[in-house]
Amino acid sequence: MSGHEQPEQGNRFGCGRCAVQDCPARADGDSSGVQGWRLGLSAAALFLAPIVLAIAGAFWAGGGEGTRVIGALSGLGLGMVGSVVVARALGQKRRRRA
Secondary structure, eight states: OOOSSSOOOTTTOSSSSSSSGOTTTTOOSSSOOHHHHHHHHHHHHHHHHHHHHHHHHHHHHHHHHHHHHHHHHHHHHHHHHHHHHHHHHHHHHHHHHH
């Protein structure tokens, strides 16, 4: 709980603990986040990238079961790190634009 749940009388956006313009509870429709189909596409991409790279790592490693497990875990790790890097880069780009 952020403490912004119950607005004071006369302040319809927040609780009075912060300026109305800066209140995180403010709901004026001005959202700078990803919305609509772009949100769905980015969520799917960030979820599927590690899985696809894990499968690719397992196939690329070839050989026995042990090397496939190592390849899958390596691909999964690279996919997770890559997804975090891409997500942070896109977030920084959006913040600079706003």
